[in-house]
Amino acid sequence: MKKNKTDITKRKWFQITPGVVSEILPLLCVSAVLVPVFAISLPWPDQTKKYLFSSAILETGAQNLVSSLYLGYRAFDTLGETVVLLTAVTGAIMIIKSSVHTNNSYTFSQQNVPSKTRMLRTELLDTVTGKLGPVVLLFGFYVMLFGHLSPGGGFQGGVVIASAIVFLSLGSKSDGALVLTKPGVLLWIEAASFGAFLIAACAGMITGNGFFTNPFPSGFPAHAYIIFLNCAVGLKVGAGVSFLCIEMIQNKE
Amino acid sequence: MIERCLIFLLFLTGFHAIIVRKNVIKKVFGLGIINSAVVILFILEGSRSGNSAPIIQPGVQDVVDPIPQALMLTAVVIGVCLTALALTLVYRLYTHSLSLHIDEIRRKIHDTTH
Amino acid sequence: MIILILALIITLSFYALQSRDLLHGTIALSAASLLSALLYYILHAPDVAITEAAVGAGVSTVVFVWVIRATKRKDDS
Numbered sequence: 449m450k451k452n453k454t455d456i457t458k459r460k461w462f463q464i465t466p467g468v469v470s471e472i473l474p475l476l477c478v479s480a481v482l483v484p485v486f487a488i489s490l491p492w493p494d495q496t497k498k499y500l501f502s503s504a505i506l507e508t509g510a511q512n513l514v515s516s517l518y519l520g521y522r523a524f525d526t527l528g529e530t531v532v533l534l535t536a537v538t539g540a541i542m543i544i545k546s547s548v549h550t551n552n553s554y555t556f557s558q559q560n561v562p563s564k565t566r567m568l569r570t571e572l573l574d575t576v577t578g579k580l581g582p583v584v585l586l587f588g589f590y591v592m593l594f595g596h597l598s599p600g601g602g603f604q605g606g607v608v609i610a611s612a613i614v615f616l617s618l619g620s621k622s623d624g625a626l627v628l629t630k631p632g633v634l635l636w637i638e639a640a641s642f643g644a645f646l647i648a649a650c651a652g653m654i655t656g657n658g659f660f661t662n663p664f665p666s667g668f669p670a671h672a673y674i675i676f677l678n679c680a681v682g683l684k685v686g687a688g689v690s691f692l693c694i695e696m697i698q699n700k701e
Numbered sequence: 702m703i704e705r706c707l708i709f710l711l712f713l714t715g716f717h718a719i720i721v722r723k724n725v726i727k728k729v730f731g732l733g734i735i736n737s738a739v740v741i742l743f744i745l746e747g748s749r750s751g752n753s754a755p756i757i758q759p760g761v762q763d764v765v766d767p768i769p770q771a772l773m774l775t776a777v778v779i780g781v782c783l784t785a786l787a788l789t790l791v792y793r794l795y796t797h798s799l800s801l802h803i804d805e806i807r808r809k810i811h812d813t814t815h
Numbered sequence: 816m817i818i819l820i821l822a823l824i825i826t827l828s829f830y831a832l833q834s835r836d837l838l839h840g841t842i843a844l845s846a847a848s849l850l851s852a853l854l855y856y857i858l859h860a861p862d863v864a865i866t867e868a869a870v871g872a873g874v875s876t877v878v879f880v881w882v883i884r885a886t887k888r889k890d891d892s
Contacts, residue, residue, distance in 0.1 A: 492750040513755040517771035536782035599861035607869035696881040748858040
């Protein structure tokens with residue numbers, strides 16, 4: 449049996465040494481690389497903090513400095529992150545759906561058994577999540593829209609909205625008749641908000657300012673652009689993540 | 702200083718889980734723990750340079766540096782994307798090999814390809 | 816205070832990694848995420864705290880519970 453294992457995987461030399469050594473040695477190597485990161489303490493450079501404190505409101509219109517960073521000065525990172533989220537959701541759904549169709553001999557439940565999620569639903573779950581869902585949705589929209597004034601913003605509001613939509617899909621007695629929990633509607637919301645985000649990013653180029661800059665003339669309140677970007681990012685994140693969760697919950701049927 | 706030692710211990714815990722644990726879901730636990738450790742380290746180091754949250758309000762003078770927080774927002778969201786995708790791959794491995802043990806999965810892959 | 820919360824997070828992570836029942840490990844990881852959110856609030860980072868709380872207690876736990884329901888609940892190794 450042991451000879452089979454070494455033939456199968458063609459192990460390297462550090463995997464043949466038994467037991468404890470093969471567990472301790474990688475940890476020592478990682479420690480040797482990372483201890484300088486954790487042990488050196490240098491004084492924190494202050495210039496960017498002072499610059500942001502003095503001119504973030506004038507240039508981006510946001511009082512929340514973190515919002516002014518990820519939607520103003522480093523908006524390209526936000527674009528990359530929304531693309532990563534889109535890729536992850538698409539890849540996960542594709543892997544889940546293709547495995548259902550290719551494995552006919554291995555099924556998790558028979559065809560005529562009522563859905564497992566229906567059988568496990570109780571009155572407590574129905575009442576609590578069904579009544580709490582709209583409140584959390586409202587809170588998510590509040591967090592999303594006030595991102596430039598208080599802690600909050602696109603991503604934060606987006607994941608709270610995703611939690612609210614999962615609540616609504618778990619708790620509704622009408623078995624998914626709510627519009628927001630249908631997968632088709634969620635996909636449309638995600639695609640439309642990503643498109644709106646891209647249009648807002650390119651709008652600066654049309655008026656001659658540059659990519660991801662404020663397209664409005666200087667008399668307009670500067671935080672309208674940040675509010676629009678927050679809404680687009682929040683709706684995209686919320687719709688994408690909740691679509692993933694709803695497909696996972698309903699896939700068990 | 703002792704906080705950094707504890708964060709390093711958390712990182713090593715996650716890394717040890719990825720190497721040593723035979724169950725595939727425990728390996729994904731380890732990925733999430735490593736992500737958590739790095740985010741805590743950045744936020745801890747960023748919080749040493751001030752003493753209030755980075756929101757400009759009248760009367761607030763000494764704010765914390767907002768750059769590590771903006772970077773860690775992205776890191777947290779990408780961490781959850783990583784976890785979701787890794788777990789769908791675990792699900793796919795299970796439907797093919799009916800086991801969550803890494804040695805059996807490896808043996809079944811070898812049996813079907815050789 | 817920070818040291819206490821960090822020690823609790825490490826304890827919960829250890830428990831999650833060596834528990835025989837994977838669902839117990841998932842709940843421990845969700846509790847560690849909640850404690851991290853509290854830690855971020857104490858360290859003057861409210862945006863990261865909201866994101867970590869919503870992501871750790873919401874989305875991440877839902878995905879883990881789905882996988883555990885679809886595969887096995889016991890750790891056989």
